[in-house]
Amino acid sequence: MGNTALATETVTTAAIRFEDVSKHFGETPVLEAVSFTVLPGQVVCIAGPSGTGKTTLLRLVNALTPADQGHIQAGPFNVTQPGTDLQALRRYVGMVFQRYSLFPHKSVLENLTMGPRQVLRRPRAEAEEQAIDLLNRLEVAELRERYPGELSAGQQQRVALVRALTMDPKILLLDEVTAALDPRMVDKVAELIRQMAATGMTILASSHDMRFATLCADLLAQLDRGRLGPLQPPPPPSPAVEP
Known part of the structure; x- marks a missing residue:
């Protein structure tokens, strides 16, 4: 039986x-003695250039990558404890990957409703209504009958974000979720993330896009050569610059 016991009361x-x-990874240190806490409903962004360990840090949260040492808690799950129910953990903790991993043989709407229908047992109409609402909010609802190969990278990125949100995770991990987006759409995604956080969803994001971080994060930390700096409020966002 999987272990989903709560961590200690403290x-x-x-x-x-x-x-x-x-x-x-082998002899290469990726993360070194990283310690931080994210409270429910917070948006925390981990910033830093490519190759500094941001993706690895996110993958540790839902045990896609195992930690070598230390303790990780994700809601009620002791992630680093042997016997943790990984299937339950990954229902609790959603993730949007840099590679969008959409099913190429299924339409956008089919990609978005598979999880809610098969895992959450939602009726088709309810799953489709939620998916279309989220697609509308990111201005891609007209693409719902298309296939991933017919979409641009930015469109696929937005669809992948919607897919994660349709599963109603308590914690959402975002790995460079605005990398393929123009400045106006970065603002839209940041707005949606703030709205999700207002419902109580906890969001941990990695990004080298400082405008995105300043628009949506409650706290920001820099990751450099495996060491995580202190969490602190981000500076005010700079004005958007259209391409």
Whole structure:
């Protein structure tokens, strides 16, 4: 039986908690003694250039990558404890990957309703209504009958974000979710993320886009050579510059 026991009472208020977490790939240190806490409903952004370990940090939260040492809590799950129910953990913690991983042989709408219908057992009409509403909010509802190969990278990125949201995760991990978007759409995605956080969803994002981070994050930290700097409020956002 999977272990979904709560962490100790002193940390149950945390949505995500890292305690002295380290990760190496071979002889290469990727994360070194990383510790931080994200509270429920917060949006926290981990910034830094490519190759600094941002993706690895996110993948540790839902155990897609195992930690070498330290403790990780994600809501009620002790992620680093043997026997944790990984299927339940990954229903609780959604993730949008840099590679969108949409099913190429299914339409956008089919991609978005598979999870809610098969895993959450929602009726087709309810699943489609939610998906179309989210697509509308990111201005891609007209693409719902198209296939992923017919979409641009930015369109696929928005669809992948909607797919994660249709599963109603308590925690959402975003890996460079605005990398293929123009400045106006970055603003739209940031607005949607703030709206999701207002419902109580906890969001941990990685990004090298500082405008995105300043638009949506409550707290921001820099990751550099495996070391995470302090979480602090981001600076005010700069004006959008159209391409």
